[in-house]
Each structure stands twice: as C-alpha cells, then as structure tokens.
Amino acid sequence: MTQIAPVKDWAIDFDVLDPRYVTDPFSIWDDLRGTCPIAHTNRRKSSWLPTRYEDVTAIAHDIEHFSSLKVAVIPGDEDEDPNADFDGPNLEYGLPPISSDPPLHTWTRRLLLPWFSHKRVDGYVPLTRDLCKKLLDGFAGSGHADAAADYAQQIPVRVIAHILGVSPDLSDTFTLWVRDILEFADDAERRQRGAEGLLNYFLGQLEERRANPGDDLLSELLTTEVDGKPVDDGIVLGMAALALIAGVDTTWSAIGSSLWHLATHPDDRKRLVAEPELMPTAIEELLRAYSPVTMAREVTEDVVYAGCPMKAGDKVLMNFPAANRDPEAFEHPEVVQLDRAHNRHVAFGSGIHRCAGSNLARMELQVALEEWLARIPDFSLAEGAEVAWAGGQVRGPRICPVVF
Amino acid sequence: MKLRVDPDKCQGHARCYGLAPEIFDVDDYGLASVIVDVVPPEL
Numbered sequence: 001m002t003q004i005a006p007v008k009d010w011a012i013d014f015d016v017l018d019p020r021y022v023t024d025p026f027s028i029w030d031d032l033r034g035t036c037p038i039a040h041t042n043r044r045k046s047s048w049l050p051t052r053y054e055d056v057t058a059i060a061h062d063i064e065h066f067s068s069l070k071v072a073v074i075p076g077d078e079d080e081d082p083n084a085d086f087d088g089p090n091l092e093y094g095l096p097p098i099s100s101d102p103p104l105h106t107w108t109r110r111l112l113l114p115w116f117s118h119k120r121v122d123g124y125v126p127l128t129r130d131l132c133k134k135l136l137d138g139f140a141g142s143g144h145a146d147a148a149a150d151y152a153q154q155i156p157v158r159v160i161a162h163i164l165g166v167s168p169d170l171s172d173t174f175t176l177w178v179r180d181i182l183e184f185a186d187d188a189e190r191r192q193r194g195a196e197g198l199l200n201y202f203l204g205q206l207e208e209r210r211a212n213p214g215d216d217l218l219s220e221l222l223t224t225e226v227d228g229k230p231v232d233d234g235i236v237l238g239m240a241a242l243a244l245i246a247g248v249d250t251t252w253s254a255i256g257s258s259l260w261h262l263a264t265h266p267d268d269r270k271r272l273v274a275e276p277e278l279m280p281t282a283i284e285e286l287l288r289a290y291s292p293v294t295m296a297r298e299v300t301e302d303v304v305y306a307g308c309p310m311k312a313g314d315k316v317l318m319n320f321p322a323a324n325r326d327p328e329a330f331e332h333p334e335v336v337q338l339d340r341a342h343n344r345h346v347a348f349g350s351g352i353h354r355c356a357g358s359n360l361a362r363m364e365l366q367v368a369l370e371e372w373l374a375r376i377p378d379f380s381l382a383e384g385a386e387v388a389w390a391g392g393q394v395r396g397p398r399i400c401p402v403v404f
Numbered sequence: 405m406k407l408r409v410d411p412d413k414c415q416g417h418a419r420c421y422g423l424a425p426e427i428f429d430v431d432d433y434g435l436a437s438v439i440v441d442v443v444p445p446e447l
Contacts, residue, residue: 114432118418280422348417359418359434 011036015043022391029322038308045075047315051322053329060351066297071099073296073393074185088203089233095242112356115217121359132371140375148400152256155368160247165216178248182393202240250292251361253396255368257290263381263402273377282338283366288345289336291321292394320346379404405443409436
C-alpha cells in the first residue's frame with residue numbers, strides 16, 4: 001500500500017485517500033468552498049476537485065469537455081492496455097456505459113435501464129426483505145453486531161447477484177474483488193487480483209450462459225441484438241462487471257452510513273421509528289448527507305473552467321458528496337433533516353451518466369433500514385468502538401460496531 | 405390543476421412516480437408521463 005504523505009494545503013495538494021479526508025471530508029469541503037472551490041493536486045495524476053453544487057453539476061453536463069472514458073478516482077494503471085494480462089475478449093471499452101461517451105454510452109445504457117426500472121425493482125423487494133430478515137435473525141438476539149460488515153455489506157451483493165443470475169454463494173468473493181478494484185486501487189497487486197478474478201469469473205459465466213441461457217441480465221445481454229448484430233463479448237463482459245461493481249460497494253456504503261447516523265443520532269433514530277411515514281424523505285436526506293460515490297471525468301481538451309487552467313488528460317473528480325453539502329444549494333446542509341422537503345441532491349450524479357441503478361439502491365436502502373428498525377429500534381455505537389471508514393471512489397463505514 | 409412533463413427536461417430519476425404514482429407513470433427508461441387529465445383536488 002502506498003504511504004500517503006500528509007496533506008498540508010488542500011487547495012493545491014489534496015489527496016482523497018488522506019485519512020482525514022476519508023474520516024471527515026465535510027470540514028475540508030467547507031474550507032475549500034470559501035477559499036478555493038475547485039482544488040487541485042498533482043498526486044497520482046493532475047486532478048481537480050470541485051466542491052460547489054453549481055460547478056459539479058455544470059461539469060457533469062458538459063460531456064464535450066469532460067469525458068467518461070476514464071472514471072476511476074484512483075487512477076491505477078488505466079493508461080495500460082486492459083488486455084495485456086487478460087486472455088479473453090477485447091476490453092478496450094472498459095465498463096460501459098459508465099466508462100463511455102455517446103454513442104456507445106447511449107445504447108449500452110438503454111440495455112441496462114429496464115432491469116432497474118421502478119416496476120422491475122418492485123419485484124426484487126420480497127427477496128431483499130427476506131435477505132434482511134435472515135441476516136437480522138443471525139445477530140438480533142446477541143445484543144451486538146457490526147452494522148457494516150454483518151448487515152450492510154451482505155445485502156446489495158446478493159440482490160445484484162440474483163439480477164445478474166450468478167451464484168449468491170460467491171458473495172464474499174464478489175465483495176473481495178470489488179473492494180480490491182475500488183477501495184484498494186492504490187495497491188497494484190490487489191487491484192489486479194480483483195480485476196482478474198472478476199473478469200475471469202464472468203468470462204466463464206458467459207460461456208455457460210451461452211449454452212444455457214436463463215432469465216437474467218447476463219443471458220439477455222448475450223442474446224440481444226443491437227442494429228441487427230449481437231453485442232460484442234468484451235462489451236457484455238464490461239457491462240456485467242459494471243453491474244456487479246456499481247451494485248455492491250455503493251449501496252452497501254449508503255446502508256452503512258445511514259445506520260451509523262442513526263446509531264450516533266438517537267433523536268433521528270427515535271423519530272424514524274415513531275414516524276415511519278418519513279422513510280421516503282429520510283432516505284433522500286441520508287443519501288444527500290452521506291453520498292457515497294465520487295466519479296471521475298477526463299478533460300478532453302485544454303479548457304479554462306471557472307478560472308482553472310484544466311489541461312487535456314487531467315482528471316476532474318465529480319465531487320457529488322460535496323455538492324450535496326453546499327450551503328448555496330441546501331439550507332443547513334450540515335444538518336440531517338429527515339423531513340427535508342426540497343432536496344435536489346446529486347448522490348446519483350447528474351446528466352447522462354446519472355446512476356442507472358438508483359431505483360434499486362433506493363429500494364435496498366429503504367428495505368434494509370425498515371427491517372433493521374423493526375427488529376432493532378434501539379441501538380447505538382458500541383462504547384469505545386472504532387468505526388473504520390473507506391473512501392476514495394466510494395465512502396462508507398467498513399466496520400461499525402453497534403450494541404442494542 | 406393540469407400537469408405536463410417536459411420530455412426534454414426529464415432526466416429519468418423517476419422521483420415523480422415514486423412520490424405520486426396516481427399521477428405519473430414512468431417507462432422502462434425512467435422517462436415520465438402524466439396519466440390523469442386533471443390532478444385530483446385531494447392531491
């Protein structure tokens with residue numbers, strides 16, 4: 001693991017993996033918004049970090065100057081040939097549609113969206129509820145649990161495995177690979193282990209599904225035709241890997257952060273138990289306040305944006321979590337208001353790359369909280385508990401010991 | 405009250421459907437449409 005040199009000046013030398021940023025990015029964003037709303041760093045790669053709602057959303061919508069071909073916040077080896085160590089179909093398109101611009105983005109997104117439509121997601125509710133109940137059965141009687149590892153982490157991976165049609169028995173392995181890719185991207189060995197594991201697994205699944213197609217996303221991607229032609233294997237592989245990667249860490253982090261909030265804010269916890277009708281606005285508010293996901297864009301040509309001389313090839317970190325804490329966009333953004341009525345948050349991004357799985361994420365978060373609060377309405381952080389946060393591309397608690 | 409969705413501005417969040425399924429429908433791609441002629445007064 002690379003050692004992180006402590007950051008002295010966040011405006012010109014920020015590092016999203018600095019432990020201070022991972023644990024409490026909020027005060028750093030507040031300082032930057034007042035002094036240097038778009039920070040810069042040369043760590044890893046020349047990168048910009050907007051902190052204002054207006055800038056983040058404007059950049060998200062300017063797909064001409066800000067490409068999605070390279071979306072990793074921790075760049076890793078993204079400039080290397082993706083097929084160098086992989087004996088399989090062409091991976092040059094990465095993980096469409098997230099790592100693509102139109103026109104590839106447009107048709108790959110259209111293939112995915114119906115799987116995550118409101119109505120389709122309603123059909124995944126019983127499975128999710130049942131899963132949450134079983135997890136709670138495992139620890140509700142013991143008086144203590146790790147809300148992150150024993151609960152939050154276990155839910156989204158199994159739901160997305162079901163949608164993809166892959167074995168939920170491999171959930172722990174999927175989680176390991178996804179964490180290698182997103183959370184430990186600074187560690188070349190782990191990053192490679194995750195990418196190889198995931199791609200080789202899906203390569204095997206592709207062959208199997210081609211022989212025995214089922215009623216799942218992977219089978220549909222293999223049998224569908226676009227403009228009269230089957231979808232290239234490398235693109236199917238990228239889309240399947242994306243569904244898993246994007247469907248695991250993100251929602252798990254949102255569930256974990258929400259439980260952490262309720263464990264540390266007893267008034268909010270009691271209110272949500274007493275007024276369950278607040279759940280829809282509470283979900284949106286928790287998503288706003290603890291938005292897990294930062295994506296990256298690549299500057300396509302030299303451009304001066306808001307006085308910042310951005311060079312072709314620079315990264316811009318799409319700081320949706322900071323945008324959601326901007327006092328110009330939200331009244332008292334530092335306060336979680338479970339009944340916040342006006343809440344145009346961008347936890348799921350904005351523009352053409354807005355999260356394709358947001359209906360699923362919202363449902364998982366709501367069901368996970370409902371089931372937890374029904375069984376364990378009264379809980380708090382364990383005394384002396386060390387909560388461990390992960391950050392970078394996806395922020396959320398990885399260890400969150402609670403007692404009840 | 406009458407209601408209209410501007411298809412050029414709709415971003416497919418499907419929040420309208422989530423909040424008021426009596427008034428809105430969304431297609432497979434999240435794009436919204438209004439399914440009533442007049443919004444019922446109780447809403």
